[in-house]
Amino acid sequence: MxxxxxxxxxxxxxxxxxxxxxxxxxxxxxxxxxxxxxxxxxxxxxxxxxxxxxxxxxxxxxxxxxxxxxxxxxxxxxxxxxxxxxQPYYNIRLKQGTGYPYIKITAEKDPQLVLVSEVKKDNGIYFGPYPNVYAAQETLHLLQKVYPLRRCNGFQGRPCLYYHMGQCLGACFKEVSNEKYQKQINKIRSFLNGNTQQITKKLTADMYIAANEMEYERAGEIRDQLKFIDTTVEKQKIIMHDNIDRDIINFTEDQGWLSVQIFFIRQARLMKREKQIFTYVDSAIDTMNNFIIQFYRRKNLTLPKEILITNKLDKELLSTVLQLNFKTPQKGIKKQLLDLAAKNAQIALAEKLKLMLDDSKKTTGAVQSLSDLLAIPYAQNIEIFDHSHIQGSDLVSAMVTFVDGKAANNLYRKYKLKTVNHADEYQATQEVVRRRYTRLLKEHKKMPDLILLDGGTIQLTAAKDVLENELNLKIPIAAMVKNDQHKTAGLIQNTQVKELDKHSGVFHLLERMQEEVHRFAISFHRQVHSKKALASRLDEIRGVGPKTRQKLLVKFGSINKIAQASLTEIKALGISETTAQQIKLSLEAIMKAEKLKK
CATH class of the missing domain: 3.40.1440.10 (GIY-YIG endonuclease)
Structure with missing residues (x-):
C-alpha cells in the first residue's frame, strides 16, 4: 500500500x-x-x-x-x-560499469583511439558514455580515418596496412613525435566536445557530390555518418569537457522560504546534488550569502576550483571571505547549468509548499471535525493532560498543547504533584487543573479553546468540578477513552460517549495527541524517578548531606557522571578531599555491583 x-x-x-x-x-x-x-x-x-x-x-x-x-x-x-x-542494490544491470561505451584516447607513448566499457584511473582521456553503441562505433571509425593516431600493435620494422590506408601515423616502422600526436589529439578532443563543423561541412559536401553523380549508396553512407556524429557528439549540459571541478549554486524564494540547489561537477560529470529548503527572516540575498559562507567552511569538504552563482549574489564578498573563485556565466553551457539548478530549486520549493498546504488543510480540517463532533467553535488551542507514576510513587502530571492541530512544544508544561502521594486519578487531576488555570487567571492569559484528558469519567468529573465550581470557568472539556489494548477508542463529553471512525482525521488527530502527552508524561516521570533514585543513593554515602547532594546533582546529574568525575572536579564544588574520596569509592562500588547484576 x-x-x-x-x-x-x-x-x-x-x-x-x-x-x-x-x-x-x-x-x-x-x-x-x-x-x-x-x-x-x-x-x-x-x-x-x-x-x-x-x-x-x-x-x-x-x-x-x-x-x-x-x-x-x-x-x-x-x-x-x-x-x-x-551502487544501488536493485540496479543489477548497470552495477559494474555503465553497460554503454566510452571513446578513449590511451595514455601511451604512441596513443590509440579505442572503444571501452568503463572508466579507469589510468590517465586516459574518456568521452561518453554513449547510449547508441553503433553510432559510437561508427564515429570512432570516422575519427580513425580523419584524425589517425596508432592503429597497429607498435614497431614492427615495416608499415602496417592501416598506415597505407592513412589511418595510422606510422609507429609501426618509425618514431612519431609527441607534437604530432598532440596535434591530432587536440582535434579529436575538439570534435568530441562538439566542434564538428569542419568535418560535417566536408561530409555534407561529399554527400551532395555523391548524390549528383548518382552514387546513392555512397551518399547514404555519408548521410548515416552525419547522423551518427549528431547522435554521438550532441552537447550535454550534464557533461563539461574541460574537466574542471566546479560547483553550481542557484536558489529561489517564496513565502519566506529559500530553496537551494547545489550541483557538484566532478570528473566532467554531475556527480552529486545537494538540496536544502529553509526559512529566512530578513533578506533572501543576505541569507544566501551567509549560507554559502557557512557551507564552504564545513570540515572535510572538497573545495572546487570554480563556483558558479547567479549575479544576484555578492561574488566579491564571497571570494574575499572564502578565498574561492566565484563566477557568474552569461551564456553557454555554464549558464544553462545554472538555469537548470534554478529550475530544480523552483520545483523542490513548489513541492514543499504544496505538501505543507495539504498537511495544514488536513490538520485544520481534523480540528474542525473534532470541534463539530463536540458542538463547539473551532478549537484552535487545545491543552491535553496525562499523569504518570510507578506503583503510586513519584507522581507527576504533564500538559501538551496543540495549536491548529500541531504540537506547540514551547507551550508544554510539567507538574510535580504536591497534594497527592499515592495513585489517585481524581485528586491528581484536580490538582493539576487547579494549578494550571488558577495561574492563567492570575496572569490574565487566554484560556484554551478545548481541554482534553487522557483518561475517562473519573478524570473528566474531577476537572469539571474544579473548572466550574471552584474557578467558574466555562471551557469545553472531554476525556479520551482507551480500549483494552490501551489505544484511542472514543471521546466522553459530559456523560455521552462519542464513537470515532478509526479511518477519520479526527481519530488520527486524537491518537497523535494521546501518544504525545503520554510520551511527555513518561519522559518527565523517568527524569524525576532517576533523580530521586540518585538522591537516595547519595544520601547513603557518609559525609554527604542535603547541600552536598544538591551540588552534585546540579553539576553532574547522574551516578555515572559523578563516578567518572575526577577528585579535583568534585573538590571544586567546595567538598572536602575526604568526602570526595568517599563519594568516588562508594559510587564505584555501586557501579561494579550493578554490572555484576547484569
Missing part, C-alpha cells in the same frame, strides 16, 4: 525528463532510474501491478527524490553517473 507521503509527492511530479532515486526506510538509495516524463514513469511503479524484482523493489520504497534535466539523453547520462556513485 502506497504511503500518504508518496501519494502526495506523486501528484506533484513534473512532466519533465530527469533521473529519479528510490529510497528505503533508512533513506538509502536503492534504485536509480531515468525518465522522459518523471510524472508518468515514477507513478507507474505505484499505480501498476508488478511481479519479480520490480515488485520486491516497490515494497522497499519509502520515499523518492528526483533531478530534472533538459533532455532524455541528459537523464540517461545522469542515471549512469548516480548508479556508479551510489
Amino acid at each position: 502506497t504511503s500518504e507521503l508518496i501519494e502526495k509527492k506523486l501528484a506533484l511530479l513534473p512532466n519533465e525528463p530527469g533521473s529519479y532515486q528510490m529510497k528505503n526506510a533508512d533513506g538509502k538509495i536503492i534504485y536509480v532510474g531515468k525518465a522522459k516524463n518523471l510524472k508518468n514513469r515514477v507513478r507507474s511503479y505505484f499505480k501498476v501491478e508488478h511481479t519479480g524484482k520490480t515488485a520486491e523493489l516497490v515494497k522497499s520504497i519509502a520515499d523518492f527524490d528526483f533531478i530534472v534535466t533538459s533532455s532524455d539523453k541528459e537523464a540517461f547520462l545522469l542515471e549512469i553517473t548516480l548508479i556508479q556513485k551510489w
Whole structure:
C-alpha cells in the first residue's frame, strides 16, 4: 500500500525528463532510474501491478527524490553517473560499469583511439558514455580515418596496412613525435566536445557530390555518418569537457522560504546534488550569502576550483571571505547549468509548499471535525493532560498543547504533584487543573479553546468540578477513552460517549495527541524517578548531606557522571578531599555491583 507521503509527492511530479532515486526506510538509495516524463514513469511503479524484482523493489520504497534535466539523453547520462556513485542494490544491470561505451584516447607513448566499457584511473582521456553503441562505433571509425593516431600493435620494422590506408601515423616502422600526436589529439578532443563543423561541412559536401553523380549508396553512407556524429557528439549540459571541478549554486524564494540547489561537477560529470529548503527572516540575498559562507567552511569538504552563482549574489564578498573563485556565466553551457539548478530549486520549493498546504488543510480540517463532533467553535488551542507514576510513587502530571492541530512544544508544561502521594486519578487531576488555570487567571492569559484528558469519567468529573465550581470557568472539556489494548477508542463529553471512525482525521488527530502527552508524561516521570533514585543513593554515602547532594546533582546529574568525575572536579564544588574520596569509592562500588547484576 502506497504511503500518504508518496501519494502526495506523486501528484506533484513534473512532466519533465530527469533521473529519479528510490529510497528505503533508512533513506538509502536503492534504485536509480531515468525518465522522459518523471510524472508518468515514477507513478507507474505505484499505480501498476508488478511481479519479480520490480515488485520486491516497490515494497522497499519509502520515499523518492528526483533531478530534472533538459533532455532524455541528459537523464540517461545522469542515471549512469548516480548508479556508479551510489551502487544501488536493485540496479543489477548497470552495477559494474555503465553497460554503454566510452571513446578513449590511451595514455601511451604512441596513443590509440579505442572503444571501452568503463572508466579507469589510468590517465586516459574518456568521452561518453554513449547510449547508441553503433553510432559510437561508427564515429570512432570516422575519427580513425580523419584524425589517425596508432592503429597497429607498435614497431614492427615495416608499415602496417592501416598506415597505407592513412589511418595510422606510422609507429609501426618509425618514431612519431609527441607534437604530432598532440596535434591530432587536440582535434579529436575538439570534435568530441562538439566542434564538428569542419568535418560535417566536408561530409555534407561529399554527400551532395555523391548524390549528383548518382552514387546513392555512397551518399547514404555519408548521410548515416552525419547522423551518427549528431547522435554521438550532441552537447550535454550534464557533461563539461574541460574537466574542471566546479560547483553550481542557484536558489529561489517564496513565502519566506529559500530553496537551494547545489550541483557538484566532478570528473566532467554531475556527480552529486545537494538540496536544502529553509526559512529566512530578513533578506533572501543576505541569507544566501551567509549560507554559502557557512557551507564552504564545513570540515572535510572538497573545495572546487570554480563556483558558479547567479549575479544576484555578492561574488566579491564571497571570494574575499572564502578565498574561492566565484563566477557568474552569461551564456553557454555554464549558464544553462545554472538555469537548470534554478529550475530544480523552483520545483523542490513548489513541492514543499504544496505538501505543507495539504498537511495544514488536513490538520485544520481534523480540528474542525473534532470541534463539530463536540458542538463547539473551532478549537484552535487545545491543552491535553496525562499523569504518570510507578506503583503510586513519584507522581507527576504533564500538559501538551496543540495549536491548529500541531504540537506547540514551547507551550508544554510539567507538574510535580504536591497534594497527592499515592495513585489517585481524581485528586491528581484536580490538582493539576487547579494549578494550571488558577495561574492563567492570575496572569490574565487566554484560556484554551478545548481541554482534553487522557483518561475517562473519573478524570473528566474531577476537572469539571474544579473548572466550574471552584474557578467558574466555562471551557469545553472531554476525556479520551482507551480500549483494552490501551489505544484511542472514543471521546466522553459530559456523560455521552462519542464513537470515532478509526479511518477519520479526527481519530488520527486524537491518537497523535494521546501518544504525545503520554510520551511527555513518561519522559518527565523517568527524569524525576532517576533523580530521586540518585538522591537516595547519595544520601547513603557518609559525609554527604542535603547541600552536598544538591551540588552534585546540579553539576553532574547522574551516578555515572559523578563516578567518572575526577577528585579535583568534585573538590571544586567546595567538598572536602575526604568526602570526595568517599563519594568516588562508594559510587564505584555501586557501579561494579550493578554490572555484576547484569
